[in-house]
Amino acid sequence: MAKTKRKSKASKEKSKSKKKAATKQAKARRPQRFTVSHHREEDFDAGLRAYSAYRDLGIALATGGMVRAHVIRMTKPFNAAEVAIPHYHDVDFQMVYVLKGWFSSEFEGEGVHTFHAGSCWIQPPKIKHTVRGYSDDCELLEIVLPADFETVTLA
Numbered sequence: 001m002a003k004t005k006r007k008s009k010a011s012k013e014k015s016k017s018k019k020k021a022a023t024k025q026a027k028a029r030r031p032q033r034f035t036v037s038h039h040r041e042e043d044f045d046a047g048l049r050a051y052s053a054y055r056d057l058g059i060a061l062a063t064g065g066m067v068r069a070h071v072i073r074m075t076k077p078f079n080a081a082e083v084a085i086p087h088y089h090d091v092d093f094q095m096v097y098v099l100k101g102w103f104s105s106e107f108e109g110e111g112v113h114t115f116h117a118g119s120c121w122i123q124p125p126k127i128k129h130t131v132r133g134y135s136d137d138c139e140l141l142e143i144v145l146p147a148d149f150e151t152v153t154l155a
Contacts, residue, residue, distance in 0.1 A: 030064035044073055048151060051076040051083055060147035068147035071099065074138040078131075086130045086154040093145040094123045101135035128154060 037043075037057040047054030052072050059069040076082075096103075097120045104114040108128035115121060123129065 030066050032063050032066075035059065035062035044071075047072070049083075051079070059143075063147070065147040067143065067145050068149075069141070069143045072140045072142055074101075074134050074136065077136060078133050083131045086128055088126045088128045088152050088154070089123070089144070090150040090152060091123075091125055091144050091146070093125075093143075095143045096121055096123065097141040099139040099141055101138035103134045103138050103140060104132040106130045106132050 035058045037055075039055075044053040044055045047070070051074060053075050055071040055073070057069040057071070059067050096115075098115045098117050100117055102114060102116045104112060106112045106129060107123070110127075112132055113121070114133075
């Protein structure tokens, strides 16, 4: 005869409590709506930096400000005096993926890293970093939470 384990009343209550908390958290998220963004050259605008153009993918509006996603295209050759300025971003999450070319950055406590097309990295919240170089054809996909955030310049 096989023995079966029975959950204690306390264990069942704990399980119910966890399910309720997860459901409540899911319901607390902002509503999202369907959106599409197709590549169009005219959608690249001046953005955070004078040496790059940004193509917003419409994610911030679709997520009620929860997430921002944009393509960043380097528009000027690398100039350390203009670009290599230590800073950090006051974010909850930041991920960058190299679409074309290469990009090099130095991260506090992590050293210099060079990323090529297909490379991806996460920058933890408020990690201090400095751009160290990029190719003339460099394009990045950046995903950030929340959509609106502050960039703090350190130099």
